[in-house]
Amino acid sequence: MDGGWGGSGGTATGPGRSPGRDTGHDAARTGRRHGPLRTAFGGLTTRGRSFLAAGAAATVCAYLLGQGDLLRVGMLLAALPLVCVAVLHRTRHRVAASRRLTPSRVSARSEARVHLRLENVSRLPTGLLMLQDRVPYVLGPRPRFVLDRVEPGGRREVSYRIRSDLRGRYPLGPLQLRLTDPFGMVELTRSFSSYDLLTVVPLTEPLPPVRLGGDTGGWGEGRQRSLATAGEDDVIPRGYRRGDDLRRVHWRSTARHGELMVRREEQPRKPHCTVLLDTRRSAWTGSGPDSAFEWAVSGVASVAAHLLERGYAVRLLTDTGASVPGPDGGSLEGGSSDTAGLIMDTLAVVDHSGEPGLARAYEALRGGSGGGHEGLLVAFLGMTDEEQTVLACRMRQRADGAVALVPRGLRARSTEEEQQRLLSEAGWAVLPYTPAEPLPRLWRQAEVPGGAFGPPASGPKAGGPAGGPVDEPASG
Template sequence: MRSGLSGLTIRGRAFLAAGISAIVCAIVLGESSLVRIGGLVVALPLMSAYVIGKARYRFALVRTISPQIIEAGQPARVELQLTNEGRAPTGVLLLEEHLPYVLGNRPRFVLEGIARGWRRHVAYQVRSDIRGRYEIGPMTVRVNDPFGLVELGRSFHTSVPLIVTPRTVPLPPIPLNGALTGSGDNRPRAFAIGSAEDVMVRDYRQGDDLRRVHWRSSARVGELMVRREEQPWQSRATLFIDNRAVAHRGHGVASSLEAAVSAAASVALHLSQRGFAVRLVTAHGEDPSTVWHDRASSTNTTPLLESLAVLESTNQARINTSWMAESSRSGLTVAVLGAVTEKDQAALRRMQLHAASALAIALDVARWESPSTASAHREPSWLSSQGWRSAALGPRDSLATVWQELGRSGASLSVAQVHGQVSG
């Protein structure tokens, strides 16, 4: 009863006040017929509150999102199935879904009463122009009595995540020097001194199956070693994105960081379509969800895109290069850089030496801060001197055109190397 009284609507409170006023006036004026009318007006909201408060409403909700991972700007469909598992039929239902503001206005639905065991299906669309991970839900259900005098709310505590990945653009094919340079388990290795069992082991990496630990080699070396698996050779690429706050300008979706994330996602999809297994490296280091394993796949870029969807800027000043601890080269490296300074030369130089081929997309971040600014040097001149194939990207430049420019710089570099070998 208490919960029912707390759910009195404005109409219900007005009925209660009008009934009490009629009863008081009837007593003062000595009108017995008015007392009966006032009593009826008071009893109506009280009876509704008692019935609603005693009713045991049990609702079950099934929420389905299709697809659950979308690209920024694309819609997703949310389907709701509400079931009345209680004994009593319901009155009018008001459904309100809780959504983050970037997904649009909160959907509201009004459903007629559903009897026991009946189901109702509703659907709506969500869309976001901002990448990220969003929770859809929980849902609030409000039940009204037939007279609209009492309204009670019920909330579901479940929610479903929606992943919005960065926008991507198709990139044209370009020559990728170093594409045939594998790394890790996929590289053919010559047997040297010792047995084959000694050669076909490597250091343990996060995510490796513990059943593959080779205990004899681990005891001899003093570190965990795992057995290698024979499998077809596969090209691998490292995608580096500079997400330091000091390296970017602008705010929100119009910032240079968002442009860098979109460029990195486009490059990742392009490389995967060309047969590369791609791992993601940020200024913090290697992303654990995209680390190379023995069964790395070039067709599943979902973990990498999910990592880019939630990538945020970091306040650290230097680029972490601890992920380049392995002595072997990492094959192709593509870097998406912000504003780099001379203090970053050592890290970028080490990154270039670690790669068989190094490509860099250097964002002209000054033009994000002031679009009318015409930079004298659109990219650091020392990138090319250190062996990087680099091209600049501005806020109004086409990423596909910049990618083609990288291909042309690679062709020019190859011709120059050939002339140098002939003249030598």
């Protein structure tokens, strides 16, 4: 690097990096100048300024008193920091730095380790280096390291741990290095421009396997089946291949084509589930890791991970109508692991919304995959007024089975009981909770004998307080 020491920016990492991979690198070929010489003078330490002031004072006193020996001492004291400034300013260093996160996605209340590597790629050894990485205060204090002289081509590696009780996406960096002279007269600080992202996802808990409404597809003897539309079993009968079961021979096509043709085979339909998270700001009270909203976010993450492990096609839906993955909740080609990663990354940064109600979520359920019909619906609801409770009752008609988790202790007891009663009469399996309640024990209460809920109630039971039925609005 011409004229000084510094670092150039590297590329920042995104969600989805594999643990243990280098997620940021500052290139070794750095060519920025320090700037004017006065910038180097700005790096004088307290010691350097003291030497400079003492030398100037001694020089003035020697001139006034006519003391030659004192003049030489004063000039020496003043010259030493000036020489250090000039040498450090003219010294050419090229330094490369990289950062590695293990892992780059971590659960709340878990630790991650950050590995820093510094390499001197210049032909001159460096002086004493002080290394500091910038991290948000929620991850802990800023780590600082002191590195001794780094020889040409030498490397130094250091690491530190970070931990967060709050979910989120936190930037790490940029890395700052301070270069000093052997006498400690000058200290120059330069920063690399790259930073990396640490994703802290909500804490998940393993849930017990229970039989839920809407999970008949793909489970048990009575599972539904659908015709395969991809893979070896094409939409139309295909030619016979060695090893095919003769019981799959399609004789009518065989007679028409003059060769053996086998029919497509039925495959089990993958069960679907929509997990609804109510993020309305007016629906929750309190904040922090022990609040009811954070409990709900963690619960959504646990339920989504649990159902993905059971083979469900899961999508996350919020009151804003946003659906993950995809606008229609379609499964990703990468499978459940990619879906889980996308859902967790979304939950890591989800926040309160300004939506007045659940209308957009209801419209998303009506217009979703499957003609507006869901298999299983799991909803984490906040406080709802009379109108929103009725709308939630209508959502029940869009699903084969429905589980609603509602908070307790946020409003008057009579109001909460009325909300729970209306949801129960509409066919929801209502599970009231407090932030201190373990989700696995609560999840067991969602089990339904036979694995399916009864049909959604109709008539006065599914209606609002006035007793009128909650009819499905006619679609355009």
